Amino acid sequence: MTKSYAIAVLPGDGIGPEVVGCALDVLDAAEERYGFRTERSTFAAGANHYLETGELFDAVEAQLRDKEAILFGSMGDPRVTPGILERGFILEMRQRFQQAANVRPVRLYPGVPTPIADLTPERCEMVIVRENTEGAYVGRGSTVHAGTPNAVAMQESLNTRAGIERVVDFAFRLAVGRRRRLTLCHKTNILVAAGQLWQQVVADVGERYPEVEVDYVHVDAMCFHLPLTPERFDVVVTDNLFGDIITDLGAVIQGGLGVATSANLNLDGSAPSMFEAIHGSAPDIAGKGWANPAGAILSLALMLGHLGEGEAARAVEAATVEVLGSLPALAGAGMGATTAELGARIAAIVRDGRADTGLVPDSLLGVLAGLAPSRPAG
The missing domain is CATH 3.40.718.10 (Isopropylmalate Dehydrogenase)
Structure with missing residues:
Protein backbone atom coordinates (compact mmCIF):
# COMPACT_ATOMS: atom_id res chain seq x y z
CA MET A 1 0.00 0.00 0.00
CA PRO A 110 31.60 20.28 -1.04
CA GLY A 111 32.07 22.90 -3.75
CA VAL A 112 30.11 25.62 -1.96
CA PRO A 113 32.15 28.81 -1.49
CA THR A 114 32.58 30.27 2.00
CA PRO A 115 34.02 33.64 3.04
CA ILE A 116 36.17 31.88 5.67
CA ALA A 117 39.68 31.35 4.32
CA ASP A 118 40.86 27.74 4.07
CA LEU A 119 37.68 26.33 5.63
CA THR A 120 36.89 22.81 4.42
CA PRO A 121 33.69 20.76 4.67
CA GLU A 122 35.41 18.38 7.08
CA ARG A 123 35.84 21.24 9.57
CA CYS A 124 32.29 22.60 9.40
CA GLU A 125 29.54 20.12 10.27
CA MET A 126 27.44 20.96 13.31
CA VAL A 127 23.83 21.34 14.41
CA ILE A 128 22.53 24.28 16.43
CA VAL A 129 19.46 23.47 18.52
CA ARG A 130 17.59 26.63 19.49
CA GLU A 131 14.83 26.74 22.10
CA ASN A 132 11.93 27.94 20.01
CA THR A 133 8.99 29.03 22.18
CA GLU A 134 10.33 31.06 25.12
CA GLY A 135 13.06 33.57 25.91
CA ALA A 136 12.74 37.10 24.60
CA TYR A 137 10.29 35.92 21.94
CA VAL A 138 7.32 35.38 24.24
CA GLY A 139 6.14 38.84 23.23
CA ARG A 140 5.76 40.27 26.72
CA GLY A 141 6.62 43.92 27.08
CA SER A 142 5.21 47.41 27.40
CA THR A 143 5.97 51.02 26.59
CA VAL A 144 4.95 53.98 28.71
CA HIS A 145 5.12 57.64 27.74
CA ALA A 146 5.34 56.55 24.10
CA GLY A 147 6.19 59.34 21.68
CA THR A 148 7.63 61.59 24.38
CA PRO A 149 11.21 62.26 25.57
CA ASN A 150 10.36 60.17 28.65
CA ALA A 151 9.44 57.00 26.74
CA VAL A 152 10.30 53.80 28.60
CA ALA A 153 10.22 50.33 27.00
CA MET A 154 10.31 47.07 28.93
CA GLN A 155 10.80 43.68 27.24
CA GLU A 156 10.70 40.45 29.22
CA SER A 157 12.53 37.18 28.63
CA LEU A 158 10.86 34.06 29.99
CA ASN A 159 12.71 30.81 30.73
CA THR A 160 10.99 27.78 32.27
CA ARG A 161 12.63 24.60 33.44
CA ALA A 162 10.12 22.52 31.47
CA GLY A 163 10.77 24.46 28.28
CA ILE A 164 14.53 24.26 28.65
CA GLU A 165 14.55 20.60 29.65
CA ARG A 166 12.64 19.33 26.64
CA VAL A 167 14.97 21.02 24.16
CA VAL A 168 18.12 20.12 26.12
CA ASP A 169 17.07 16.46 26.26
CA PHE A 170 16.49 16.52 22.49
CA ALA A 171 19.94 18.04 21.96
CA PHE A 172 21.57 15.32 24.09
CA ARG A 173 19.78 12.60 22.13
CA LEU A 174 20.93 14.23 18.91
CA ALA A 175 24.51 14.33 20.20
CA VAL A 176 24.39 10.61 21.09
CA GLY A 177 23.75 9.82 17.43
CA ARG A 178 26.52 12.10 16.22
CA ARG A 179 29.98 12.80 17.72
CA ARG A 180 28.82 12.83 21.34
CA ARG A 181 29.71 16.43 22.09
CA LEU A 182 27.29 19.07 23.33
CA THR A 183 27.96 22.77 23.92
CA LEU A 184 25.72 25.09 25.91
CA CYS A 185 25.83 28.63 24.54
CA HIS A 186 24.54 31.41 26.83
CA LYS A 187 25.69 34.54 28.70
CA THR A 188 25.83 33.30 32.26
CA ASN A 189 28.13 36.05 33.54
CA ILE A 190 25.54 38.76 32.79
CA LEU A 191 22.16 36.98 32.46
CA VAL A 192 22.81 35.24 35.76
CA ALA A 193 19.33 33.96 36.65
CA ALA A 194 18.49 32.56 33.23
CA GLY A 195 22.03 31.32 32.70
CA GLN A 196 22.07 29.40 35.98
CA LEU A 197 18.79 27.71 35.12
CA TRP A 198 20.12 26.64 31.73
CA GLN A 199 23.34 25.35 33.27
CA GLN A 200 21.50 23.41 35.97
CA VAL A 201 19.20 21.76 33.43
CA VAL A 202 22.11 20.79 31.20
CA ALA A 203 23.92 19.31 34.21
CA ASP A 204 20.85 17.38 35.37
CA VAL A 205 19.88 16.06 31.94
CA GLY A 206 23.51 15.25 31.19
CA GLU A 207 23.50 12.66 33.98
CA ARG A 208 21.24 10.56 31.75
CA TYR A 209 23.76 10.75 28.90
CA PRO A 210 27.19 10.10 30.47
CA GLU A 211 28.68 9.26 27.07
CA VAL A 212 28.22 12.88 25.89
CA GLU A 213 31.02 15.38 26.58
CA VAL A 214 29.61 18.76 27.67
CA ASP A 215 31.19 22.20 27.52
CA TYR A 216 30.08 25.83 27.72
CA VAL A 217 30.73 28.94 25.58
CA HIS A 218 29.55 32.51 26.12
CA VAL A 219 27.49 33.74 23.17
CA ASP A 220 29.95 36.54 22.38
CA ALA A 221 32.82 34.05 22.37
CA MET A 222 30.72 31.80 20.13
CA CYS A 223 30.68 34.58 17.51
CA PHE A 224 34.49 34.43 17.59
CA HIS A 225 34.91 30.64 17.59
CA LEU A 226 32.18 29.79 15.08
CA PRO A 227 33.89 31.22 11.96
CA LEU A 228 37.47 30.43 13.05
CA THR A 229 37.21 26.96 14.62
CA PRO A 230 33.83 25.48 13.67
CA GLU A 231 35.26 21.98 14.07
CA ARG A 232 35.12 22.56 17.82
CA PHE A 233 31.34 22.11 17.77
CA ASP A 234 29.02 19.19 17.17
CA VAL A 235 25.65 19.93 18.79
CA VAL A 236 25.10 23.41 20.24
CA VAL A 237 22.06 24.10 22.41
CA THR A 238 21.04 27.66 23.20
CA ASP A 239 18.16 29.97 24.00
CA ASN A 240 15.78 31.54 21.51
CA LEU A 241 17.44 34.92 20.97
CA PHE A 242 21.03 33.70 20.97
CA GLY A 243 20.08 30.88 18.63
CA ASP A 244 18.48 33.29 16.19
CA ILE A 245 21.67 35.33 16.01
CA ILE A 246 24.38 32.67 15.88
CA THR A 247 22.56 30.56 13.28
CA ASP A 248 22.61 33.50 10.88
CA LEU A 249 26.35 33.71 11.42
CA GLY A 250 26.49 29.99 10.78
CA ALA A 251 24.58 30.47 7.53
CA VAL A 252 27.20 32.95 6.30
CA ILE A 253 29.96 30.46 7.10
CA GLN A 254 28.25 27.66 5.17
Whole structure:
Protein backbone atom coordinates (compact mmCIF):
# COMPACT_ATOMS: atom_id res chain seq x y z
CA MET A 1 0.00 0.00 0.00
CA THR A 2 1.35 3.40 -1.01
CA LYS A 3 2.05 5.67 1.95
CA SER A 4 0.38 9.07 1.87
CA TYR A 5 1.12 12.16 3.94
CA ALA A 6 -1.06 15.21 4.48
CA ILE A 7 1.07 18.34 4.36
CA ALA A 8 0.36 22.05 4.42
CA VAL A 9 2.17 24.41 2.05
CA LEU A 10 2.62 28.07 3.03
CA PRO A 11 4.45 29.82 0.15
CA GLY A 12 4.24 33.23 1.84
CA ASP A 13 5.73 36.44 0.50
CA GLY A 14 8.47 37.71 -1.80
CA ILE A 15 10.68 34.89 -3.05
CA GLY A 16 8.77 32.38 -0.94
CA PRO A 17 6.45 31.18 -3.73
CA GLU A 18 9.42 30.77 -6.09
CA VAL A 19 11.60 28.66 -3.80
CA VAL A 20 8.66 26.64 -2.46
CA GLY A 21 7.58 25.99 -6.05
CA CYS A 22 11.01 24.46 -6.68
CA ALA A 23 10.74 22.36 -3.52
CA LEU A 24 7.36 21.04 -4.66
CA ASP A 25 8.81 20.13 -8.06
CA VAL A 26 11.50 18.14 -6.26
CA LEU A 27 8.81 16.58 -4.07
CA ASP A 28 6.97 15.46 -7.23
CA ALA A 29 10.17 13.81 -8.42
CA ALA A 30 10.74 12.12 -5.07
CA GLU A 31 7.21 10.74 -5.04
CA GLU A 32 7.67 9.30 -8.53
CA ARG A 33 11.00 7.73 -7.65
CA TYR A 34 10.33 6.43 -4.16
CA GLY A 35 6.69 5.40 -4.30
CA PHE A 36 4.94 7.56 -1.73
CA ARG A 37 2.50 10.42 -2.19
CA THR A 38 1.48 13.62 -0.46
CA GLU A 39 -1.86 15.32 -0.15
CA ARG A 40 -1.04 19.02 -0.24
CA SER A 41 -3.15 21.90 1.01
CA THR A 42 -1.90 25.38 0.11
CA PHE A 43 -2.77 28.35 2.30
CA ALA A 44 -2.64 31.99 1.22
CA ALA A 45 -0.97 33.23 4.40
CA GLY A 46 1.28 36.25 4.24
CA ALA A 47 1.31 39.97 3.57
CA ASN A 48 -1.16 40.09 0.68
CA HIS A 49 -3.64 37.94 2.53
CA TYR A 50 -3.25 40.01 5.69
CA LEU A 51 -3.69 43.31 3.84
CA GLU A 52 -6.83 41.99 2.11
CA THR A 53 -8.44 40.27 5.10
CA GLY A 54 -6.64 41.24 8.31
CA GLU A 55 -6.24 37.52 9.05
CA LEU A 56 -3.21 36.00 10.73
CA PHE A 57 -2.53 32.59 12.29
CA ASP A 58 -5.91 32.31 14.00
CA ALA A 59 -7.61 31.96 10.61
CA VAL A 60 -5.74 28.79 9.64
CA GLU A 61 -4.73 27.20 12.95
CA ALA A 62 -7.42 24.50 12.93
CA GLN A 63 -6.73 23.52 9.33
CA LEU A 64 -2.97 23.36 9.86
CA ARG A 65 -3.28 21.36 13.07
CA ASP A 66 -4.68 18.38 11.16
CA LYS A 67 -1.60 18.10 8.93
CA GLU A 68 1.42 15.89 9.40
CA ALA A 69 3.97 18.57 8.46
CA ILE A 70 4.16 22.14 7.17
CA LEU A 71 6.42 23.37 4.36
CA PHE A 72 6.95 27.12 4.78
CA GLY A 73 8.37 29.68 2.36
CA SER A 74 8.99 33.14 3.80
CA MET A 75 6.98 35.96 5.30
CA GLY A 76 7.51 39.71 5.36
CA ASP A 77 6.66 42.75 3.27
CA PRO A 78 7.56 46.45 3.60
CA ARG A 79 3.84 47.33 3.34
CA VAL A 80 3.23 45.62 6.69
CA THR A 81 4.57 47.07 9.95
CA PRO A 82 7.50 44.93 11.19
CA GLY A 83 6.41 42.49 13.87
CA ILE A 84 2.82 41.98 12.72
CA LEU A 85 3.46 38.98 10.49
CA GLU A 86 6.43 37.71 12.45
CA ARG A 87 4.58 37.71 15.78
CA GLY A 88 1.04 37.26 14.56
CA PHE A 89 1.83 34.25 12.40
CA ILE A 90 5.30 32.72 12.68
CA LEU A 91 5.76 33.00 16.44
CA GLU A 92 2.12 32.12 17.08
CA MET A 93 2.54 28.94 15.07
CA ARG A 94 5.73 27.96 16.89
CA GLN A 95 4.17 28.54 20.30
CA ARG A 96 0.67 27.14 19.76
CA PHE A 97 2.00 24.06 17.99
CA GLN A 98 4.75 23.74 20.62
CA GLN A 99 7.48 23.55 17.99
CA ALA A 100 9.96 23.54 20.84
CA ALA A 101 13.22 22.81 19.01
CA ASN A 102 14.49 24.86 16.11
CA VAL A 103 17.12 22.65 14.45
CA ARG A 104 19.55 24.37 12.11
CA PRO A 105 22.36 22.40 10.46
CA VAL A 106 25.53 24.42 9.83
CA ARG A 107 27.30 22.39 7.21
CA LEU A 108 29.71 23.47 4.49
CA TYR A 109 28.93 21.29 1.50
CA PRO A 110 31.60 20.28 -1.04
CA GLY A 111 32.07 22.90 -3.75
CA VAL A 112 30.11 25.62 -1.96
CA PRO A 113 32.15 28.81 -1.49
CA THR A 114 32.58 30.27 2.00
CA PRO A 115 34.02 33.64 3.04
CA ILE A 116 36.17 31.88 5.67
CA ALA A 117 39.68 31.35 4.32
CA ASP A 118 40.86 27.74 4.07
CA LEU A 119 37.68 26.33 5.63
CA THR A 120 36.89 22.81 4.42
CA PRO A 121 33.69 20.76 4.67
CA GLU A 122 35.41 18.38 7.08
CA ARG A 123 35.84 21.24 9.57
CA CYS A 124 32.29 22.60 9.40
CA GLU A 125 29.54 20.12 10.27
CA MET A 126 27.44 20.96 13.31
CA VAL A 127 23.83 21.34 14.41
CA ILE A 128 22.53 24.28 16.43
CA VAL A 129 19.46 23.47 18.52
CA ARG A 130 17.59 26.63 19.49
CA GLU A 131 14.83 26.74 22.10
CA ASN A 132 11.93 27.94 20.01
CA THR A 133 8.99 29.03 22.18
CA GLU A 134 10.33 31.06 25.12
CA GLY A 135 13.06 33.57 25.91
CA ALA A 136 12.74 37.10 24.60
CA TYR A 137 10.29 35.92 21.94
CA VAL A 138 7.32 35.38 24.24
CA GLY A 139 6.14 38.84 23.23
CA ARG A 140 5.76 40.27 26.72
CA GLY A 141 6.62 43.92 27.08
CA SER A 142 5.21 47.41 27.40
CA THR A 143 5.97 51.02 26.59
CA VAL A 144 4.95 53.98 28.71
CA HIS A 145 5.12 57.64 27.74
CA ALA A 146 5.34 56.55 24.10
CA GLY A 147 6.19 59.34 21.68
CA THR A 148 7.63 61.59 24.38
CA PRO A 149 11.21 62.26 25.57
CA ASN A 150 10.36 60.17 28.65
CA ALA A 151 9.44 57.00 26.74
CA VAL A 152 10.30 53.80 28.60
CA ALA A 153 10.22 50.33 27.00
CA MET A 154 10.31 47.07 28.93
CA GLN A 155 10.80 43.68 27.24
CA GLU A 156 10.70 40.45 29.22
CA SER A 157 12.53 37.18 28.63
CA LEU A 158 10.86 34.06 29.99
CA ASN A 159 12.71 30.81 30.73
CA THR A 160 10.99 27.78 32.27
CA ARG A 161 12.63 24.60 33.44
CA ALA A 162 10.12 22.52 31.47
CA GLY A 163 10.77 24.46 28.28
CA ILE A 164 14.53 24.26 28.65
CA GLU A 165 14.55 20.60 29.65
CA ARG A 166 12.64 19.33 26.64
CA VAL A 167 14.97 21.02 24.16
CA VAL A 168 18.12 20.12 26.12
CA ASP A 169 17.07 16.46 26.26
CA PHE A 170 16.49 16.52 22.49
CA ALA A 171 19.94 18.04 21.96
CA PHE A 172 21.57 15.32 24.09
CA ARG A 173 19.78 12.60 22.13
CA LEU A 174 20.93 14.23 18.91
CA ALA A 175 24.51 14.33 20.20
CA VAL A 176 24.39 10.61 21.09
CA GLY A 177 23.75 9.82 17.43
CA ARG A 178 26.52 12.10 16.22
CA ARG A 179 29.98 12.80 17.72
CA ARG A 180 28.82 12.83 21.34
CA ARG A 181 29.71 16.43 22.09
CA LEU A 182 27.29 19.07 23.33
CA THR A 183 27.96 22.77 23.92
CA LEU A 184 25.72 25.09 25.91
CA CYS A 185 25.83 28.63 24.54
CA HIS A 186 24.54 31.41 26.83
CA LYS A 187 25.69 34.54 28.70
CA THR A 188 25.83 33.30 32.26
CA ASN A 189 28.13 36.05 33.54
CA ILE A 190 25.54 38.76 32.79
CA LEU A 191 22.16 36.98 32.46
CA VAL A 192 22.81 35.24 35.76
CA ALA A 193 19.33 33.96 36.65
CA ALA A 194 18.49 32.56 33.23
CA GLY A 195 22.03 31.32 32.70
CA GLN A 196 22.07 29.40 35.98
CA LEU A 197 18.79 27.71 35.12
CA TRP A 198 20.12 26.64 31.73
CA GLN A 199 23.34 25.35 33.27
CA GLN A 200 21.50 23.41 35.97
CA VAL A 201 19.20 21.76 33.43
CA VAL A 202 22.11 20.79 31.20
CA ALA A 203 23.92 19.31 34.21
CA ASP A 204 20.85 17.38 35.37
CA VAL A 205 19.88 16.06 31.94
CA GLY A 206 23.51 15.25 31.19
CA GLU A 207 23.50 12.66 33.98
CA ARG A 208 21.24 10.56 31.75
CA TYR A 209 23.76 10.75 28.90
CA PRO A 210 27.19 10.10 30.47
CA GLU A 211 28.68 9.26 27.07
CA VAL A 212 28.22 12.88 25.89
CA GLU A 213 31.02 15.38 26.58
CA VAL A 214 29.61 18.76 27.67
CA ASP A 215 31.19 22.20 27.52
CA TYR A 216 30.08 25.83 27.72
CA VAL A 217 30.73 28.94 25.58
CA HIS A 218 29.55 32.51 26.12
CA VAL A 219 27.49 33.74 23.17
CA ASP A 220 29.95 36.54 22.38
CA ALA A 221 32.82 34.05 22.37
CA MET A 222 30.72 31.80 20.13
CA CYS A 223 30.68 34.58 17.51
CA PHE A 224 34.49 34.43 17.59
CA HIS A 225 34.91 30.64 17.59
CA LEU A 226 32.18 29.79 15.08
CA PRO A 227 33.89 31.22 11.96
CA LEU A 228 37.47 30.43 13.05
CA THR A 229 37.21 26.96 14.62
CA PRO A 230 33.83 25.48 13.67
CA GLU A 231 35.26 21.98 14.07
CA ARG A 232 35.12 22.56 17.82
CA PHE A 233 31.34 22.11 17.77
CA ASP A 234 29.02 19.19 17.17
CA VAL A 235 25.65 19.93 18.79
CA VAL A 236 25.10 23.41 20.24
CA VAL A 237 22.06 24.10 22.41
CA THR A 238 21.04 27.66 23.20
CA ASP A 239 18.16 29.97 24.00
CA ASN A 240 15.78 31.54 21.51
CA LEU A 241 17.44 34.92 20.97
CA PHE A 242 21.03 33.70 20.97
CA GLY A 243 20.08 30.88 18.63
CA ASP A 244 18.48 33.29 16.19
CA ILE A 245 21.67 35.33 16.01
CA ILE A 246 24.38 32.67 15.88
CA THR A 247 22.56 30.56 13.28
CA ASP A 248 22.61 33.50 10.88
CA LEU A 249 26.35 33.71 11.42
CA GLY A 250 26.49 29.99 10.78
CA ALA A 251 24.58 30.47 7.53
CA VAL A 252 27.20 32.95 6.30
CA ILE A 253 29.96 30.46 7.10
CA GLN A 254 28.25 27.66 5.17
CA GLY A 255 27.75 29.73 2.04
CA GLY A 256 24.90 32.17 2.66
CA LEU A 257 21.27 32.32 3.67
CA GLY A 258 20.22 30.70 0.42
CA VAL A 259 21.86 27.42 1.50
CA ALA A 260 20.68 27.33 5.11
CA THR A 261 17.68 25.36 6.31
CA SER A 262 15.78 24.57 9.50
CA ALA A 263 13.22 22.35 11.17
CA ASN A 264 10.80 23.61 13.82
CA LEU A 265 10.04 20.39 15.66
CA ASN A 266 7.09 19.49 17.83
CA LEU A 267 8.74 16.93 20.10
CA ASP A 268 5.72 14.91 21.27
CA GLY A 269 3.61 14.51 18.12
CA SER A 270 0.80 16.71 19.47
CA ALA A 271 0.94 19.11 16.50
CA PRO A 272 2.70 19.34 13.13
CA SER A 273 6.33 20.34 12.76
CA MET A 274 7.28 23.09 10.31
CA PHE A 275 10.19 23.17 7.85
CA GLU A 276 11.63 26.34 6.30
CA ALA A 277 14.67 27.95 4.78
CA ILE A 278 16.00 30.60 7.13
CA HIS A 279 16.21 33.41 4.58
CA GLY A 280 13.66 36.19 4.50
CA SER A 281 11.22 37.18 1.78
CA ALA A 282 13.76 39.35 -0.14
CA PRO A 283 11.07 41.48 -1.86
CA ASP A 284 13.73 43.38 -3.82
CA ILE A 285 14.54 40.29 -5.92
CA ALA A 286 11.11 38.63 -5.95
CA GLY A 287 10.12 37.50 -9.44
CA LYS A 288 13.59 37.96 -10.92
CA GLY A 289 14.65 34.32 -10.70
CA TRP A 290 17.69 35.21 -8.61
CA ALA A 291 16.75 33.40 -5.40
CA ASN A 292 18.67 30.27 -4.49
CA PRO A 293 16.10 27.52 -3.84
CA ALA A 294 18.57 25.24 -2.03
CA GLY A 295 17.46 26.22 1.47
CA ALA A 296 13.84 25.46 0.69
CA ILE A 297 14.70 22.17 -1.00
CA LEU A 298 16.92 21.10 1.90
CA SER A 299 13.97 21.97 4.17
CA LEU A 300 11.95 19.52 2.11
CA ALA A 301 14.67 16.91 2.73
CA LEU A 302 14.39 17.49 6.47
CA MET A 303 10.61 17.15 6.23
CA LEU A 304 10.88 13.86 4.32
CA GLY A 305 13.29 12.50 6.90
CA HIS A 306 10.91 13.54 9.66
CA LEU A 307 8.04 11.74 7.92
CA GLY A 308 10.08 8.55 7.68
CA GLU A 309 11.01 8.73 3.99
CA GLY A 310 14.71 8.51 4.71
CA GLU A 311 15.83 7.22 1.32
CA ALA A 312 14.03 10.02 -0.50
CA ALA A 313 15.36 12.58 1.99
CA ARG A 314 18.96 11.53 1.42
CA ALA A 315 18.48 11.63 -2.34
CA VAL A 316 17.02 15.15 -2.20
CA GLU A 317 19.88 16.37 -0.01
CA ALA A 318 22.52 14.73 -2.21
CA ALA A 319 20.99 16.08 -5.43
CA THR A 320 20.91 19.58 -3.96
CA VAL A 321 24.55 19.31 -2.90
CA GLU A 322 25.55 18.12 -6.37
CA VAL A 323 23.89 21.10 -8.04
CA LEU A 324 25.22 23.58 -5.48
CA GLY A 325 28.74 22.31 -6.07
CA SER A 326 28.42 22.92 -9.80
CA LEU A 327 27.45 26.59 -9.53
CA PRO A 328 29.92 29.37 -10.37
CA ALA A 329 28.58 31.55 -7.55
CA LEU A 330 25.82 31.65 -4.98
CA ALA A 331 24.73 35.28 -5.00
CA GLY A 332 22.23 37.16 -7.14
CA ALA A 333 22.23 36.63 -10.89
CA GLY A 334 25.75 35.17 -10.63
CA MET A 335 24.37 31.67 -9.93
CA GLY A 336 24.48 30.93 -13.63
CA ALA A 337 20.87 29.74 -13.70
CA THR A 338 17.46 30.96 -12.64
CA THR A 339 15.65 29.81 -9.52
CA ALA A 340 13.37 27.58 -11.56
CA GLU A 341 16.25 26.12 -13.57
CA LEU A 342 18.11 25.14 -10.42
CA GLY A 343 15.00 23.52 -9.02
CA ALA A 344 14.51 21.62 -12.28
CA ARG A 345 18.10 20.34 -12.22
CA ILE A 346 17.71 19.01 -8.69
CA ALA A 347 14.35 17.44 -9.49
CA ALA A 348 15.79 15.69 -12.55
CA ILE A 349 18.59 14.11 -10.52
CA VAL A 350 16.11 12.85 -7.93
CA ARG A 351 13.65 11.58 -10.54
CA ASP A 352 16.33 9.68 -12.47
CA GLY A 353 17.81 8.11 -9.34
CA ARG A 354 21.21 9.69 -10.04
CA ALA A 355 21.74 11.28 -6.62
CA ASP A 356 25.14 10.37 -5.18
CA THR A 357 24.34 9.88 -1.51
CA GLY A 358 28.07 9.50 -0.90
CA LEU A 359 28.19 13.30 -1.01
CA VAL A 360 26.43 13.33 2.38
CA PRO A 361 27.51 10.06 4.02
CA ASP A 362 26.83 11.26 7.57
CA SER A 363 23.61 13.00 6.74
CA LEU A 364 21.81 14.81 9.54
CA LEU A 365 18.62 13.24 8.25
CA GLY A 366 19.55 9.81 9.52
CA VAL A 367 20.32 11.16 12.98
CA LEU A 368 17.05 13.08 13.19
CA ALA A 369 14.98 10.07 12.22
CA GLY A 370 12.93 8.94 15.17
CA LEU A 371 14.02 11.73 17.54
CA ALA A 372 10.91 13.80 16.99
CA PRO A 373 7.82 11.75 16.17
CA SER A 374 5.98 12.41 12.96
CA ARG A 375 2.28 12.93 13.47
CA PRO A 376 -0.55 10.75 12.18
CA ALA A 377 -2.99 12.60 9.93
CA GLY A 378 -6.36 13.59 11.29
